[in-house]
Amino acid sequence: MTHKVCVKTYRGVEANISEIARYSGARETDDNLIALINSCIAEGERENAAVYSVCYSASPLYVSGDVSTIFGVQFKSKNLAAALSGCDEALVFACTMGIGIDRLIKKYSEVNPSRALIFQAYGAERIESFTDRFLSDYAAETGKKLAGRFSPGYGDLPLEAQRDVFALLNPEKRIGVTLNDGLLMSPSKSVTAIAGIGKSLSECDKNACENCLSGCEFKR
Amino acid sequence: MDFRKFLRENNVILDGATGTExxxxxxxxxxxxxxxxxxxxxxxxxxxxxxxEACANVVSANTFGANLLHYEREELEEVIAAAIENVKTAREQSAGDQPKFIAADLGPTGKLLEPFGDLKFERAVEIFAESVKLMAKHGAEIIFIQTMNDCLETKACVLAAKENCDLPIIVTNAYGENGKLMTGATPAAMSCMLEGLGVDAVGANCSFGPKELNGVIDELLACSSLPTVFMPNAGIPENLNGKALYDVSAEDFARSVSDAVDRGVRVVGGCCGTTPEYIKLLAEKVKSKPIAQITAKNFTRISSYSHEVRFGKKPIIIGERINPTGKKRLKQALIEKDYGYALKEGALQAEKGADVLDVNVGIPDVEEVETLSETVSRLQAVVDLPLQIDTSSAAALERAMRIYNGKPLVNSVNGKEESMATVFPIVKKYGGAVIALTLDENGIPETAEGRLAVAEKILKRAKEYGVEAKDVIFDPLCMTVSADKTAALTTLKAVELIKEKTGRFTSLGISNVSFGLPERDELNSAFLLLALKSGLDAAIVNPFSERIASAIKAYNALSGYDENFSDYVAFAAKTEKKESASAAVYTLKEAVGKGFSDEAERITRTLLKEKSALDVINDEIIPALDEAGKGYEEKRIYLPGLLMSAEAAKRAFDVIKENASGAKISKCDFVIATVKGDIHDIGKNIVKLLLENYGFKVTDLGKDVPPEKIAETVIGLRAPLLGLSALMTTTVPAMEETVALVKKRAPWCKIVVGGAVMTKEYAAKMGADKYAKDAMETVRFSEEVYKNLER
Structure with a gap:
């Protein structure tokens, strides 16, 4: 019998204005920017662009050296193996904000680029906030602890691992997330990741941002 | 037995799940x-x-994912042939004497079509076509397109089926929890498009259990004139302690689904989680029922990728702004293949309340086939309104209708035999509604009766071409009153007469009535009201005209089309706000600095009455832009603030361009692109906006652009500057390749590169002239290059 994949839909997680500002490149906000962000949030909600879908499945986990085996699929990555250390299961998931946000970004790229910038930031904030909510709900419902999530393309886990994650979850059919030839996802505000599940994980290690080695401009 | 005949005369039982089995x-x-x-x-x-043996009439071969994306050609034929052979064998071996048919399934490719994904429309058609040919060759009796969750992909698949076999086509879509497809289409929109395309049955499958899908089915039943198909899951896949269950029992499933037959559903079956037991119980229940009644709805309707627009309710407002006749800027933009201007006009008309957008890009010397289909496809990415495809070129019409996402309105056919022989077959094949002008070889009849006679002739010929009367809308044509004072009255009479005698809907281009006269908006809005009173159903107007907008709002409010006057009240509130708005007083420099676009536009208009364009630019706009740029570099202003200023400046420049023709303000050419394989373009768009404000003539090649195209464009323009963007490590090689090619073929061109993964060292290594960390740095570098050019 093959593994089962669950689907969930979320809405109503409140938008975080300062995070949206941060993703848009602003380290501080003024009234002008807050007004713009609020008007974009209102439009996003009106256009139903704030609905999050996720499909997921939990697998027993075997880590041996650099190789993590999940649902019989071997992922070869030192960084992933490290992220999963101390875990005995792995939660594999794919999630998306859907195509509505891409439409808003596309429209405003033509009509009003500052709104496009904010919608881009809004989409980034939305998918992160909803994913945090999904993972904390998952932990609460199962009574288990989750390690930080790890995505194809992070560290030494090649982007090609997307193909394996897609084969495991079939998110095309379940939540409408598709993989382009260049291994990018459409809709663009989509995430795939693997999170370790363990009994005795510490609460740290939650956020991939602080742990990331890159000096990217969005780093907290 | 022929399946089409069987479907006309019987309730049809489909099979249950294959995948979950x-x-x-x-x-x-x-x-x-x-x-x-x-x-x-x-x-x-x-x-x-x-x-x-569970009494299914139709069993589907296991070909859901049998397409060229998953199989090489040879194996594809092998799995399709075997799939159909297996059903044939099962049919021969099975007990039961009900009529038995073999369907071949076609599921989605799993890729999203352009522009939001990377699958090209024609490639999707090709992929499906190959499967369809093999299915027909190996003995399929029905093409069953199912679980499609995108409107355009559904259309690609239907076209592939229609173009490669004569088999009956059933289409079912997978609707989400909001009752729409993942890319936004309502059941009514799908029914509208699919009926137009001439499929044999339309319905819903997968996603949920029967109860959750009832709403979708009822919406289909309310608008569809085709047999409705209902094929739900055995409930919602639910995870309990790691075990997935489908929670609707066979008995409950059979009861719910067979109840739908009483409401008019003609074709029933099961999707994920159902088994032969489910189908057996379902078939038993359906057997005792009379055949489901299907009523021809006779609706005149068109659709976009998201919703349908139906004639005969409140007046349909068709925006006329995307038409180069008399519009210099649009003409220029189309010649330069700059689609942004048309898209902006489209989005703004939608904001102003247009229901449909007319799209006309006919300019002498511009290749219309590609320009029209590009404009249509790009517009559909930014507005959700149905479009009216307006062209006199048959080739452009065919191409645009083919790629159109939904069921379009076509403008137009007329009573000339040649026009009908050209337009009707295209409308028939791609499924549109068409505006028919009441003129023929003898010109425009002078009387209303004469125009009615042409309309009747057109209806007769439409039927012969297989276009249904409901898909023909008459435009009785309005001449200018300045040439003939009875022109308006004759047209109004023709509207009434045609409606009364043919029962068809009418549409009119309103603005023509006032041609050659002053204060045209006054005449246009009065004529519009008279025409609506005469029964006009759709009007082609300028949605930006406030007189027209208020006439429409008032008409709807007074005619009972505006529930609780909510539209009218909202409209009135906006008007009042506008009047009291300009309380704060800014200089143009301040407005640009603060990023107030509306203010900037208004002040520029006033300023231009007293100052020259050049003074406005040099005294106000440029200093404000410099100030914002400096603030950004010193980290006092952040990216959103910089962009807002840039937009306000652009609005001011737009006003100047409109008013001061010949004010040459552009510096040199700058070609910009996101490299091949990369689909990120926000950063690139920001750089473009800033460069334009600083006077550079930017040619934007978009994203995912091959090196050859970039090099050719640079050479063609002999551009001194090229900007490349790459956001991902995986696309850096494409950037290297592009830099190398351009350096070789256009050594004069300075190349500036940027993007999240780029560094100064990397840029130098690949041979770029400059690494710019942000948009302002690109501007500064470009100014330097430009200065050196001038020397």
Whole structure:
């Protein structure tokens, strides 16, 4: 019998204005920017662009050296193996904000680029906030602890691992997330990741941002 | 027996799930199910046979994912041939004397079509076409397109089926929890498009159980004139302690689904989680029922990728702004293949309340086939309104209708034999509604009666071409009153007469009535009201005209079309706000600095009355832009603030361009692109906006652009500057390749590169002239290059 994949839909997680500002490149906000962000949030909600879908499945986990085996699929990555250390299961998931946000970004790229910038930031904030909510709900419902999530393309886990994650979850059919030839996802505000599940994980290690080695401009 | 005949005369029982049954037998995730047609023949035959013996009329071959994206050509034929062979064998072996048919399934490719994904429309058609040909060759009797969750992909698949076989076509879509497809289409929109395309039955499958899908089915039943198909899951897949269950029992399933037959559903079956037992119980319940009644709805309707627009309710407002006649800027933009201007006009008309947008890009010397289809496809990415495809070129019409996402309105056909012989077959094939002008070889009849006679002739010929009367809308044509004072009255009479005698809907281009006269808006809005009173159903107008907008709002409010006057009240509130708005007083420099676009536009208009364009630019706009740029570099202003200023400046420049013709303000050419393989373009768009404000003539090649195209464009323009953007490590090689090619073929060109993964060292290594960390740095570098050019 093959593994089962669950689907969930979320809405109503409140938008975080300062995070949206941060993703848009602003380290501080003024009234002008807050007004713009609020008007974009209102439009996003009106256009139903704030609905999050996720499909997921939990697998027993075997880590041996650099190789993590999940649902019989071997992922070869030192960084992933490290992220999963101390875990005995792995939660594999794919999630998306859907195509509505891409439409808003596309429209405003033509009509009003500052709104496009904010919608881009809004989409980034939305998918992160909803994913945090999904993972904390998952932990609460199962009574288990989750390690930080790890995505194809992070560290030494090649982007090609997307193909394996897609084969495991079939998110095309379940939540409408598709993989382009260049291994990018459409809709663009989509995430795939693997999170370790363990009994005795510490609460740290939650956020991939602080742990990331890159000096990217969005780093907290 | 012929399936089409059977479908006309009977309720039809489909089979249940194949995929979830194969999983029970051990099919693994990621394993291609169609390979089992060859390797596990006996299991497949047994399953198909069980469905026939459960009394199914139609059993689907296991070909859901059998397409060129998953199989090489040779294996594709092998799995499709085996799939159909297996159902044939099952049919021969099975007990039961009900009529039995073999369907071949076609599921989605799993890729999203352009522009939001990377699958090209014609490639999707090709992929499906190959499968359809093999299915027909190996004996399929029905093409069953199912679980499609995108409107455009559904259309690609239907076209592939229609163009490669004559088999009956059933289409079912997978609707989400909001009752729409994942890309936004309502059941009514799907029904509208699919009916236009001439499929045989339309419905819903998968996603949920029967109860959750009832709303979708009822919406289909309310608008569809075709047999409705209902094929739900055995409930919602639900995870309980790691075990997935489909929670609707066979008995409950059979009851709910067969109840739908009483409401008019003609074709029933099961999707994920259903088994032969479900189908057996369902068939027993349906057997005792009379044939479901299907009523021809006779609706005149068109659709976009998201919703339908139906004639005969409140007046339909068709925006006329995307038409180069008399519009210099649009003409120029189209010649330069700059689609942004048209898209902006489209989005703004939608904001102003247009229901449909007319799209006309006919300019002498501009290749219309590509320009029209590009404009249509790009517009559909930014507005959700149905479009009216307006062209006199048959080739452009055919191409645009083909790629159009939904069921378009076509403008136009007329009573000339040549026009009808050209337009009707295209409308028939791609499924549109068409505006018919009441003129023919003898010109425009002078009387209303004469125009009615032409309309009647057109209806007769439409029928002969297979275009239904409901898809023809008459435009009785309005001449200018300045040439003939009875022109308006004759047209109004023709509207009434044509409606009364043919029962068809009418549409009019309003603005023509006032041609050659002053204060045209006054005449246009009065004529519009008279025409609406005469029964006009759709009007082509300028939605930006406040007189027209207020006439429409008032008409709807007074005619009972505006529930609780909510539209009117909202409109009035906006008007009042506008009047009291300009309380704060800014200089143009301040407005640009603060990023107040509306203010900037208004002040520029006033300033231009007293100052020259050049003074406005040099005294106000440029200093404000410099100030913002400096603030950004010193980290006092952040990216959103910089962009808002840039936009306000652009609005001011737009006003100047409109008013001061000949004010040459552009510096040199700058070609910009995101490199091949990369689809990120926000950063690139910001750089473009800033460069334009600083006077550079930017040619934007978009994203995912091959090196050759970039090099050719640079050479063609002999551009001194090229900007490249790459956001991902995986696309850096494409940037290297592009830099090398351009350096070789256009050594004069300075190349500036940027993007999240780029560094100064990397840029130098690949031979770029400059690494710019942000948009302002690109501007500064470009100014330097430009200065050196001038020397």
């Amino acid at each position: 194969l999983q029970k037998m051990g099919l693994k995730a990621g394993e291609l199910p169609e390979r089992w047609n060859v390797t596990k023949k006996e299991e497949l035959i047994a399953l198909h046979r069980a469905y026939y």
